[in-house]
Amino acid sequence: MSKIDLMKHVNEQSPWQDVTQGTHVYGSGNSEFFNTGDWRTSIPKWHPESCKQCLLCFPVCPDSSIIVREKKREDFDFFHCKGCGICAKVCPFGAISMHEEGGEA
Amino acid sequence: MSDYKYPKIDKKSKAPAFRERMSGNEAVSYAIRQIDPDVIAAFPITPSTEIPQYISKYKADGKISTEFVTVESEHSAMSACIGASASGVRAMTATSSAGMALMYELLYVAASDRLPVVMAAVNRALTGPININADHSDSMGARDSGWIQIYSENAQEAYDNMLMAHRIGEHPDVKLPVMICQDGFITSHAIENILLESDEFAKEFVGEYTPEKFLLNTKESLGVGPYGISPYYMEAKRGQEQAMENAREVIAQISKLYSDATGRLYDFFEAYRMDDAEYAILIMGSASGTAKDAVDNLRAEGKKVGLIKLRVFRPFPFDKIAQALSKVKGLAIMDRSEGFSASGGPLGAEVRSALYGRVDGIKTINYIYGLGGRDMRVRDFEDIYAEIMAIKADEIPELYKYYGVRER
Numbered sequence: 001m002s003k004i005d006l007m008k009h010v011n012e013q014s015p016w017q018d019v020t021q022g023t024h025v026y027g028s029g030n031s032e033f034f035n036t037g038d039w040r041t042s043i044p045k046w047h048p049e050s051c052k053q054c055l056l057c058f059p060v061c062p063d064s065s066i067i068v069r070e071k072k073r074e075d076f077d078f079f080h081c082k083g084c085g086i087c088a089k090v091c092p093f094g095a096i097s098m099h100e101e102g103g104e105a
Numbered sequence: 106m107s108d109y110k111y112p113k114i115d116k117k118s119k120a121p122a123f124r125e126r127m128s129g130n131e132a133v134s135y136a137i138r139q140i141d142p143d144v145i146a147a148f149p150i151t152p153s154t155e156i157p158q159y160i161s162k163y164k165a166d167g168k169i170s171t172e173f174v175t176v177e178s179e180h181s182a183m184s185a186c187i188g189a190s191a192s193g194v195r196a197m198t199a200t201s202s203a204g205m206a207l208m209y210e211l212l213y214v215a216a217s218d219r220l221p222v223v224m225a226a227v228n229r230a231l232t233g234p235i236n237i238n239a240d241h242s243d244s245m246g247a248r249d250s251g252w253i254q255i256y257s258e259n260a261q262e263a264y265d266n267m268l269m270a271h272r273i274g275e276h277p278d279v280k281l282p283v284m285i286c287q288d289g290f291i292t293s294h295a296i297e298n299i300l301l302e303s304d305e306f307a308k309e310f311v312g313e314y315t316p317e318k319f320l321l322n323t324k325e326s327l328g329v330g331p332y333g334i335s336p337y338y339m340e341a342k343r344g345q346e347q348a349m350e351n352a353r354e355v356i357a358q359i360s361k362l363y364s365d366a367t368g369r370l371y372d373f374f375e376a377y378r379m380d381d382a383e384y385a386i387l388i389m390g391s392a393s394g395t396a397k398d399a400v401d402n403l404r405a406e407g408k409k410v411g412l413i414k415l416r417v418f419r420p421f422p423f424d425k426i427a428q429a430l431s432k433v434k435g436l437a438i439m440d441r442s443e444g445f446s447a448s449g450g451p452l453g454a455e456v457r458s459a460l461y462g463r464v465d466g467i468k469t470i471n472y473i474y475g476l477g478g479r480d481m482r483v484r485d486f487e488d489i490y491a492e493i494m495a496i497k498a499d500e501i502p503e504l505y506k507y508y509g510v511r512e513r
Contacts, residue, residue, distance in 0.1 A: 016340035016347075021280060022219030023341045024318060025328030 032080075036063065040083035043101045046075055050095035057087035057096060106351060107277050111358055114310055116366045120303035129260040129292035132299055133199075133225045133285070134159030136267035138169055139307035142223075143194035146174035146185035150204035151237045152289035153227035157199060179204040183211035183222075190220035191329040193319025195271065197222065201289060202229035205243045209250065215282045216251025217345060218330050221274030221314075222282040224252075225267065228390065228441075229289040230477040238478020239288040241390065242442040245451050251345050253283040253352055254419040256389040260297045262416075263287040265369055268302065271311050272359045278351040288391035290478065302367065310363065349420045356417055373422035375414040376429055378404060382411025384494050385430060387456055388439040389415045392474070392481045396439075399486035410490050415452070423459035430460060435493035436469045443473060449505035468496040471505035479509050 010019055020026060051073070058066045058073055065081035067074045088096040127135065134156050137145070147157040163169045172189075176182045182198050189196035200208060205226065215222045226244050230236040244254060253273060257263040266285045274283040287293055302310075318327050333341050360371040375393075378400050379385065386396050393414040403410045413429055415422075430436060438457070440450025448454075453471030460467060470493060475481050489508065496502045 012336035014340065016343040019337060019340040019344060021344065022217065022329065023331055023333055023337060025331050026318070026325070028326040028328070
């Protein structure tokens with residue numbers, strides 16, 4: 001079973017008969033399907049107008065939640081971002097601000 | 106249940122079983138040599154120490170191809186077994202008492218990861234007070250860990266049970282670790298007559314281990330032992346429970362296969378002179394043989410007594426036990442460990458639970474005996490039969506009591 005198939009078949013609604021023997025995880029890279037974004041209590045906001053694309057934020061993100069395409073960062077991957085705020089601390093230009101999750105940005 | 110093909114063993118084409126004399130430890134080691142597992146990780150502890158000693162000698166003499174990992178503790182021994190088993194190979198260990206207690210955390214991991222590790226358990230009292238002699242407190246402490254537990258009366262049974270262990274644990278509908286228990290010193294160190302099977306027969310009976318999923322498979326990636334968050338934990342446990350239920354059928358099949366091939370009969374328990382028995386003792390381990398002598402003596406006097414020697418404690422054969430005891434008037438359940446429930450020992454609790462609502466009205470006393478190697482003689486068992494035979498019809502007997510303890 002591929003990881004995509006597995007994630008379709010085994011989820012938090014699966015009956016016990018469908019959970020793999022020993023809760024073994026078949027296939028690798030399954031953590032991509034896990035919504036760690038709902039652990040967040042603080043949420044980062046990216047301000048593109050202040051961003052110089054220095055990319056200091058990208059390597060310090062522990063959850064690979066800053067998406068870079070063609071040497072430029074885009075907005076956060078909020079499905080995985082846990083809101084740790086390291087990116088906001090490291091940004092020299094004030095282009096990332098932290099806010100209460102669910103509050104007004 | 107999957108359509109697992111049980112092997113057809115052609116005993117006639119093999120060399121016959123031969124007579125030897127050896128201790129329980131040597132007998133189990135002999136079986137391990139015949140099994141030739143891929144990995145053994147063990148740490149010495151009395152009275153199981155001889156098992157890794159024999160293994161290292163077999164290894165030094167080139168008689169096994171096993172990777173023998175000399176770990177620094179039992180915690181590491183079981184961890185190494187878990188790693189090895191998850192990688193896709195056969196892993197075994199041996200331990201006793203405090204050594205098993207140090208493994209407890211990992212015993213649960215082996216079971217929940219569904220890894221068919223096999224352990225030669227040599228029962229010894231848990232400390233304290235510190236004691237090196239036989240009782241069942243070590244493996245009874247692990248009774249809820251998810252391991253299959255099979256108890257042996259003597260060296261012959263320890264040997265035979267060891268040759269059956271892998272086929273039971275590795276069955277695709279089971280995939281659970283298996284503990285083969287024998288009593289420390291009484292069985293592990295006493296030298297007895299024994300029938301050993303040929304290497305050829307043993308190897309064919311045990312077979313090759315070919316797991317469907319394993320970590321060293323280069324074609325398929327696999328994760329073993331993930332964090333089981335609350336939306337998955339209960340489903341995982343229910344899966345383990347089903348495996349233990351499936352093990353009932355598998356144990357029955359493998360025991361029959363082995364019994365048919367060797368002529369030595371194995372089932373969930375042995376019913377000794379139970380056909381018309383009105384009074385019975387239910388017991389596990391080495392003292393069963395002593396108790397059988399008491400049965401013979403009392404039978405010679407015309408007393409209708411019998412004995413149930415339980416072999417498989419996990420999964421617990423509650424239906425068969427209730428059926429086997431359905432005709433008796435009086436019952437003594439013998440526990441060689443304390444549960445400190447202040448209402449008896451673990452075997453007492455299981456057997457009463459098996460009887461409740463199925464067979465009611467048996468006058469039952471749960472005895473705690475033989476702790477820390479306290480001896481039990483034939484006349485002690487005769488005493489116990491006399492006690493349960495003396496319970497009056499309108500009397501509610503003591504729930505449990507100690508036997509063989511000095512009292513003022």
